[in-house]
Amino acid sequence: MTRATPLWLLVTAQAVVSAASLVVEIVAGRMLAPHVGMSLYTWTAVIAVVLAGFSAGHWWGGRLAEKPAGQALRWTGGALLAGAVTTAGAVLILPAVAGWVLDAVAQPVWSITALTMLVFFLPSFFAGVPAPVLAVIAVATARRTGPAMGAMFAAGAVGAIAGTLLAGFVFISWLGSATTLVVVTAVYLVSGLLFLWLGRWRATGAGALAVLLVIGAGYLALAAPDPCDRESRYFCLRVEDISADPADPVRLMVIDHLAHGISARRLPEVQFTDHTAMLDRLSTLRAPRDDFTSFHIGGGNYAVPRAFAARGTGAITVAEIDPAVTRMAAEAFWFDPATATVLHEDGRRALLTRPGARFDIIIGDAFTDVVVPVHLVTQEFFQLAADRLTEDGSFLMNVIDHEDRLGALASIVATMRTVFPVVEVWTEQARPAPGQRVVFVVVGGQARTPENAIVARAPDPTRFGAFADDMVAQLAAGRGQVLTDDYAPIDRLMGRAD
Template structure:
């Protein structure tokens, strides 16, 4: 039989484990507007949180050797500090993200530095209670040491599972990442207080007054700082199951009423209200020109989009071609809703939107053949591996007309584009000709447009209509061959597609 006190400790261990995993899941979403979401961000988050847990457990083991009342009191303070540091992370991200991101480091150290600054201390503090409270429960009933150990380990595991599922499926979708962290902070504070309010007979009545005043002052400072930098309102216009979605008015920059859709940290598409055919994103302009060159006279004109985003190019083609029949596979219904509400996308009987993974859509609906398939589901260092493999490209080829064209954009290193070359090699298994177009002039990282088709393009330079000083230039076959020899592309398959290693991020 578990005593009331031991049950109290079990509840604290279970709920604190749930909260620790909730912070871990939410952390990736919280930093997405600054660094995006990729294998790199999740690896950093998991490593930092686990490192914090480990150090916290070690500290908790040392605390467990103290007298019982001291253990309970110190665990209570650890939970109060977990709550304060969790709430403070919302303020810190507004204060330190700019200096860290602009420090000139490559993406991986930048991600690690920001994650460490925000989530290491909360993880340390929440790692403290488990070993200490288990020891207290055992001290109350030494003959049941085995059962108590099993019970507390099970409670911690169940809490971690519950925290993961609740955060991933409920809290982020319904509360958003900011309010989820505030809820976690409140739970930490409540659990810490529950351990501190039990006052032993030997402790003076006012012994906790000064420490609690200090905690209240710190909480007030965090709240004031958060309100000053708008830390508790969130960065997202809409926070969906997949993205932090924002729209920004860029009318002054482009000279006409227009909005930019931002998915996580990356500007995805720009739409003009009164000029749907005005394509202001360079890679979208290039894709449009290549599609017009190779399929401009076909009627009806059928196109399939892997990813919708702001629906800029589908909207342009619907406006330009009365005979257009366009299917868009956009996995996130919230993105479509924002495109309709903010990016001037209008429902059209010629536009079919499927809220499903594009590979599943292409696999299940084999009756349709398309003149153009556009791959636009790629976000900087976040590349869906299952959409760049030889098997997927064979599926794409089977869904194209005999003389159809597949277009996709990829962001990669301008000097060492190993991912682009690896994708091109995978495409060669199914297409007769592969063209790599690079934006010029370019920086350290640049946007490439890859065209997979059967015949050559009649031009080797595509000046941007929005900025003729820039152009997409087709890489000569000799230059591509030299890059292939120097960089050794990796064959991409469903079994092996190391896109995160190939993408040129260190």
């Protein structure tokens, strides 16, 4: 026998469990980011794995729903206790297996999918169990089966919406990923105990042990080391001190799983990475005057804006979507916010909503690893950037691609050539290793750079050179495709060949 269960309680329970399960889905993407980045691949893997878990859980829940109601509820309660353990365990399992999985599976798509499956399939599986059990009980006990079934489906959908909104807008930014999963663990624990009580479960030693296991897993998840110094709505941010001399600090900013910039306190004009060294030097060479104005898409550790400010260039504007990145740059990387106008919004939108603004230099520095903002590499965006340049202005952006493919670089060059009369490709003058990921800077403007080779400190003096014109034309014609807002498969173009 079961305790009398009103429809409102079943509907509420379904909504709460559904909300908790969608919180886990959103948090999964955030937790994976420090290991694999936040890309189309990451979200595709998360959504696919979570849906697979839900589907398998629904199938098993349907099998359980054939049992007598009390027995089905007891099984469902046990499944949610297991869901609580595996949800809390995800905080501990992910850092333990991430390195091994990523080393064992070289292809990014499969490595991300495998890692997601190992960590987040079981929490989703157990969260999928209650829906069919509760639906069958609701239909069996309600006076009108149609409205009861509709209410259960609606509750699942409303709960999913609420969980998505709470995770994205509240939990992650205020609690962080680990604490958010502990909250979900607590929700699963309470829900599981409710179902056990409704199913007239009698407390046993095994049951008490299961509850203690859930509590222990939650405690360990809270005590686990946090991979982030600061977790914002957008990124997992970390600062690493790489100083040779503690009295002369040099720091590295890590956003998600990638190094995004290095700065030294006493050397504001020196760059420590190839792409910022090229962006800095080429901007100075191509600027129409010494006090040139600049617009920077992406702040990172603000190394280039800081260098411009140290030299006394003209007005500096930075569009950095994440306020936490700017705060960290000011606190740990010696950036003075008073030296620039900082816009905490998307770079394309910032340009679009300021039709009267004109800049001598526009720099796109939002291109990292397999994570590429698609809307910042299209023909429409490049035309917008060109419209915001002064008569002799230049657009520069960093691009990363595999030496043996260059599909992304070729397509960006082909696209920029439809907008700018002159397009140049710059990189270090050194032979890359086979298959190596190479850093480029692509330049668009009205005229060529006065020099075809430069030396810049990165931090040691490094020689960079421009591709010959015929090589640029051949690259664009041979492998490039024009990227548009309608079709820009940049993730595929950047993917590994193996």
